[in-house]
Amino acid sequence: GAGVSQSPSNKVTEKGKDVELRCDPISGHTALYWYRQSLGQGLEFLIYFQGNSAPDKSGLPSDRFSAERTGGSVSTLTIQRTQQEDSAVYLCASSEGFNQPQHFGDGTRLSIL
Amino acid sequence: SQQGEEDPQALSIQEGENATMNCSYKTSINNLQWYRQNSGRGLVHLILIRSNEREKHSGRLRVTLDTSKKSSSLLITASRAADTASYFCATDARGSNYKLTFGKGTLLTVNP
Numbered sequence: 696g697a698g699v700s701q702s703p704s705n706k707v708t709e710k711g712k713d714v715e716l717r718c719d720p721i722s723g724h725t726a727l728y729w730y731r732q733s734l735g736q737g738l739e740f741l742i743y744f745q746g747n748s749a750p751d752k753s754g755l756p757s758d759r760f761s762a763e764r765t766g767g768s769v770s771t772l773t774i775q776r777t778q779q780e781d782s783a784v785y786l787c788a789s790s791e792g793f794n795q796p797q798h799f800g801d802g803t804r805l806s807i808l
Numbered sequence: 809s810q811q812g813e814e815d816p817q818a819l820s821i822q823e824g825e826n827a828t829m830n831c832s833y834k835t836s837i838n839n840l841q842w843y844r845q846n847s848g849r850g851l852v853h854l855i856l857i858r859s860n861e862r863e864k865h866s867g868r869l870r871v872t873l874d875t876s877k878k879s880s881s882l883l884i885t886a887s888r889a890a891d892t893a894s895y896f897c898a899t900d901a902r903g904s905n906y907k908l909t910f911g912k913g914t915l916l917t918v919n920p
Contacts, residue, residue, distance in 0.1 A: 699850070726906065737896060737910035738851075745906065754907075786850055793906035794838060799850030 697721065699800035701787050707806045710779060716772040716803045720789030727764055728797060729772050730786045731756075738786065744770065745793060774805075782807045814897055814914040822919050827884045829914040831897030832877075838900045840873055841908070842882050845894045854882075854895075859902075887918045 700719040708714055720727050725746045730738040740754040744764040755761070759777075764770040774781055784804050788797035815830045831840070839858045843851040857864045857873045857880070864871045870883040884891055894915050898908040 728906075728908075730910075735912070737912040738898075738908075740907055740909070743906055751907070788851075794900065796841065796853040796856055797851075797908065798853065799843075801848070801850045 699787055699789055699798050701785075701800035701803050703803055704801065705804045705806075707808065708777060709808050710777060712777055713773065713775045714777055714805065716774075716785050716787075716805070718770045718772070718787030718789075718800060720768065720770070720787070721798055722768075723791070724789035724798070725767070725792055726790045726795070726797075727770050728788045728790075729762055729770070730788065732784045732786055732802070734783075741772070741785075777805075777807045779807045781805060814895065814911045816914060817912070818915045818917070820917040820919065821887055823887060823889055825887055825918075827887050827891070827916055827918070829882045829895050829916070831880045831882070831911060833880075833897075833899045833909075834878065836902040837875075838902055840871075840880050840900070841898045842869075842871060842880075843896045843898060843910075845896065845913070847893075851896065884916075887916075889918050889920045892916060892918045 702717045727744040729741040732738050742762045743751040759775045762772045784802040786802040788799045790797045813832050841856045842854045845851045855866050855871050857871050868885045873880045894913040896910050896913045898910045
């Protein structure tokens with residue numbers, strides 16, 4: 696079956712612009728996660744959605760970052776007024792519920808010039 | 809904050825040899841997971857071991873968990889060139905059933 700799909704796969708933009716990253720989770724997965732991975736580093740948790748519950752936004756690094764999940768499925772991560780330090784790979788994952796293995800997309804590589 | 813830390817940072821072996829990677833963490837956990845990441849790709853879940861388990865097998869993978877030492881090991885037997893990847897452990901803190909904390913990973917290179 697289809698896995699987690701992320702788009703775009705690569706995004707290059709100028710400092711100060713806004714960007715939107717999209718994640719299509721595996722159908723039926725109630726949990727969705729966003730992570731950020733900088734070069735040679737592990738994953739940094741950003742935000743978590745579980746069903747209709749309020750999302751856990753505790754990992755978002757600043758108020759320039761926001762995320763939505765519409766209809767319990769597709770999610771978008773928005774970064775406003777991008778800065779060079781936002782350059783990283785943004786990974787999305789979904790799972791059948793909490794405490795279950797997470798299935799990852801291939802990520803969006805974001806480069807801020 | 810709790811963090812899984814892998815050791816070594818990099819490991820280079822010959823095809824057919826076994827590879828052992830270690831992970832240490834700081835606080836009590838519900839479970840520990842190992843993931844693999846090929847260059848430029850997302851993470852692939854390998855195995856999940858719960859805090860009340862001590863050992864788990866999956867194909868050529870063997871994972872151990874020692875909660876008294878707050879450590880885990882991943883053993884890959886009879887390695888293949890296709891096993892070349894970064895391997896990450898991720899811990900699920902007790903009281904936080906969804907937030908995984910990842911280490912920086914071990915880069916494994918299997919030479920043909």
